[in-house]
Amino acid sequence: xxxxxxxxxxxxxxxxxxxxxxxxxxxxxPGLRGREWFFNVHVLPDFYTGEGRKILRGYRMRxxxxxxxxVIIAAAIFISGxxxxxxxxxxxIAVFIHVNHVFxxxxxxxxxxxxxxxxxxxxxxxxxxxxxxxxLRDYSNPKLELAxxxxxxxxxxxxxxxxxxxxxxxNFRIVxxxxxxLLYAQLGHLFAKQIIVAWRMPVPQADAEEHLTAREERxxxxxxxxxxxxxxxxxxxxxWPVLLSISTNNVAFFAxxxxxxxxxxxxxxxxxxxxxxxxxxxxxxxxxxxxLPDLLGDTPxxxxxxxxxxxxxxxxxxxxxxxxxxxxxxxAQMGAAxxxxxxxxxxxxxxxxx
Amino acid sequence: MYLTIDTRDARPIYQQVVDGIxxxxxxxxxxxxxxxxxxxxxxxxxxxxxxxxxxxxxELQKDGLIVVKHGSxxxxxxxxxxxxxxxxxxxxxxxxxTQLVLAGLPSNKILEIVARxxxxxxxxx
Numbered sequence: 001x002x003x004x005x006x007x008x009x010x011x012x013x014x015x016x017x018x019x020x021x022x023x024x025x026x027x028x029x030p031g032l033r034g035r036e037w038f039f040n041v042h043v044l045p046d047f048y049t050g051e052g053r054k055i056l057r058g059y060r061m062r063x064x065x066x067x068x069x070x071v072i073i074a075a076a077i078f079i080s081g082x083x084x085x086x087x088x089x090x091x092x093i094a095v096f097i098h099v100n101h102v103f104x105x106x107x108x109x110x111x112x113x114x115x116x117x118x119x120x121x122x123x124x125x126x127x128x129x130x131x132x133x134x135x136l137r138d139y140s141n142p143k144l145e146l147a148x149x150x151x152x153x154x155x156x157x158x159x160x161x162x163x164x165x166x167x168x169x170x171n172f173r174i175v176x177x178x179x180x181x182l183l184y185a186q187l188g189h190l191f192a193k194q195i196i197v198a199w200r201m202p203v204p205q206a207d208a209e210e211h212l213t214a215r216e217e218r219x220x221x222x223x224x225x226x227x228x229x230x231x232x233x234x235x236x237x238x239x240w241p242v243l244l245s246i247s248t249n250n251v252a253f254f255a256x257x258x259x260x261x262x263x264x265x266x267x268x269x270x271x272x273x274x275x276x277x278x279x280x281x282x283x284x285x286x287x288x289x290x291x292l293p294d295l296l297g298d299t300p301x302x303x304x305x306x307x308x309x310x311x312x313x314x315x316x317x318x319x320x321x322x323x324x325x326x327x328x329x330x331x332a333q334m335g336a337a338x339x340x341x342x343x344x345x346x347x348x349x350x351x352x353x354x
Numbered sequence: 355m356y357l358t359i360d361t362r363d364a365r366p367i368y369q370q371v372v373d374g375i376x377x378x379x380x381x382x383x384x385x386x387x388x389x390x391x392x393x394x395x396x397x398x399x400x401x402x403x404x405x406x407x408x409x410x411x412x413e414l415q416k417d418g419l420i421v422v423k424h425g426s427x428x429x430x431x432x433x434x435x436x437x438x439x440x441x442x443x444x445x446x447x448x449x450x451x452t453q454l455v456l457a458g459l460p461s462n463k464i465l466e467i468v469a470r471x472x473x474x475x476x477x478x479x
Contacts, residue, residue: 126361126362131356312404
């Protein structure tokens, strides 16, 4: 099997598998709480036979938009033969799917609110916020962290030794570009974990315990998903010195075995993830959605997807058209710095190549 | 360890935050030297204006319950540091007891209420 064919098959299996799973999940999402609900909006009994049908169809059409875009771009990549661009497509579409989903759900819920049960639209009068301190280390497995750190340090030590052994023959970019990118991605995962741990929101006082338990389980689930992704990252990092040290004739065979094993492990982990996700979802469905009161007072409502409001330092603000990322928030600033750093890293690695 | 905000409550939000943190300290859930969330973070978590929490922290600092340390944020002050004139401490209690007496409650009932509320404040039950 040629390398290109292998990449195409791997892309179709991994990406296609996760897309089908995502589509199936998001397709069902509006009615998960039963016919009386549209997402978290308590709707009138005839909603799904009347206007609701149109709103639901609109939601599902918008939901399929990223997949349609991905199919077109993937086809263009296959035809042009620039298969290395599939990595950027996978990363870009993954982000796009999630952002699109957040705005899509918000738009659909806004439309559905016109057909909501009136009293359910009243915000709850009182909310509670847990002040219990949470640290990233409380949600980390020391053995896993040690293993990741040791592999990372070991790989970079080996690469440095390999590069310094013959600086004339070894190209810096070939030796370090991918590992540095993976290291940066590893830092990104840790940053994502920090956001998940730090994320806090008030819950309705009436069933605070149920809400907090569901959130804690969801928090643990997403942190575990991050850790799985970090392990994937480390496996890719470990692959690099192996790839550099084997003869060119064996590269295709070795890459096949390595990636084949990773795909099998990924499938197994995806099954675990799906089972766990359903358990977390079951717990979340036990909590009754409630509209929280607006405690911000006279703070202006942002009109754009990105805003700067130091007086309301939330990461995300409810905007006039969905949500707005608040750049006055420390985590948003760190995220922006991370993305800027990614850009700089790419430029540096690119310039080194010439 | 919860902070409750009730929109039906006549007290402004900053006062509810002050009273909520006081209750948590009184119950011993926030011990001496424990760091409080930074103003910006608590405002973001609670979904309120930055000034609301800044005002609440200033009130707590004025009452000697928290100490603002430059670089390390706000920490719960020691009880000795928070020592206040006994007259100052007794005045609100006397006002509250007067209200209960004027409401026509007998002394034993008032004592029962005080004991129950004290348990609520110190143990949270």
